[in-house]
C-alpha cells in the first residue's frame with residue numbers, strides 16, 4: 001500500500017540557517033522513500049520571517065490542500081520547520097488530524113504512528129501505569145488505616161475528589177456536613193424525579209436558576225442521572241470497600257430514593273451485545289491490502305462477530321473477504337503473539353522500548369513549549385502593566401484574554417508531553433514484561 005505525502009520546508013533568513021531548502025527537501029524525500037511514502041508535492045516558504053504561521057502562504061496552502069484528502073502525511077525536517085510557536089503548531093496539527101493527516105519529523109525520530117511505534121508507546125504507558133499502581137498500593141495502606149478510624153467512629157471521612165452536591169467538608173475533622181444552600185436543591189431534585197417530572201424539565205429548571213453540578217457544570221441528562229443514582233443521599237458513606245450506614249447526613253428518604261431507582265431502571269434502554277473488535281484496524285486483507293473491519297450479525301440463535309475487508313462491505317464491493325470468524329481469528333492472533341514472546345524477544349523489546357523512552361524524554365518539544373510558556377507569561381505581565389496603568393482599552397483586554405487562553409493550552413500540552421516522556425530503564429520494562 002503506498003501512501004501519499006507532501007513535504008514542507010522553510011528557510012529562515014533571520015538566523016544563520018545551515019539547512020537550505022534543498023537539504024531539507026532531500027532529507028524529507030529520503031525518509032519518504034525509506035518509509036513507503038510517495039511525495040506528491042513540495043511546499044516551500046522562502047525567507048518567511050514571522051513567528052506566526054499566518055503569513056506563511058505555502059503553509060496555509062498546505063493546510064488548505066490537506067482537506068481534500070490527497071495526502072496522508074506532511075514530512076518536515078524537524079518540528080521547528082513546521083511551526084515556530086507551540087500554539088501555532090498545536091492548532092495546525094489539530095487541523096491536519098481532522099483530515100487524517102499526520103505530521104512526521106525526520107530528525108526527531110520515531111514515528112509513533114507506525115505499528116512498531118504504537119506498540120512501544122503502548123508498552124511505555126503500560127509500564128508507567130504499573131509504576132503508578134505500585135505507588136497507589138502504598139497510599140492504599142494509609143487509606144485503610146483512615147477507614148478503620150472512620151468505621152470505629154461511625155462517621156464518613158472525606159478522602160479527596162469531588163464532593164457530592166449538597167455537602168460541605170469540615171476542614172478539621174474532614175467529616176461531611178449538609179450544605180445549607182445546595183442540600184435543599186438535591187432534595188427537590190429527588191422529589192421531582194420520583195413524582196415523574198420529565199428529566200428535561202428538571203434540568204431546565206436547575207439551569208435557569210443557575211445551580212451547577214458538583215463539577216461546576218450545567219445539568220445534563222447524564223449528570224442528573226448520576227446524582228440520582230448516588231446512594232450518599234440516603235446517608236451511606238462509601239469509599240473503596242468500606243461502607244458506613246448513616247456515615248453522612250441523610251438528604252433523601254429510602255422510599256423516595258428507591259422510587260427514583262425504579263424509574264431509572266424503567267427508563268434505561270438495555271444495550272447488550274456491545275462488543276469491541278480487538279483487531280479492527282490492526283490487520284490487513286491479504287487480497288487487496290485494505291483494513292479489515294469488524295462486523296456482526298445475528299442469526300442461528302446467536303450473535304456472531306466477523307472481520308470483513310473494507311472493500312467487501314463498503315461501497316465498491318470489489319473484494320469477497322467478507323466472513324472471517326472473529327473468535328477463531330482473534331484466538332489465532334493471540335496464540336501466535338504469545339509464541340513470539342520468547343525470552344530473547346522480550347529482551348529485544350525491552351531494549352528498543354527503553355531506547356525510545358529515552359529519546360522521548362529528550363523531546364525537543366518540551367524545551368519549545370517551556371520557552372513558549374515563559375514568553376506568553378511575559379506578554380501577560382506586560383499587558384497587565386498596561387491595564388494597571390489605566391491604559392486598558394478593549395483591544396488590550398481582548399489580547400489579555402487571548403494570551404491567558406493560550407497559556408492554559410500550552411500548560412496542558414506540556415503536562416501531557418511530560419507525562420509521556422519519563423525515561424524508563426530496561427530492567428523496569430523487563431520485569432514488567434515477565
Ligand SMILES: [Zn+2]
Nearest residue numbers: 285288309319
Ligand atoms: Zn480485500
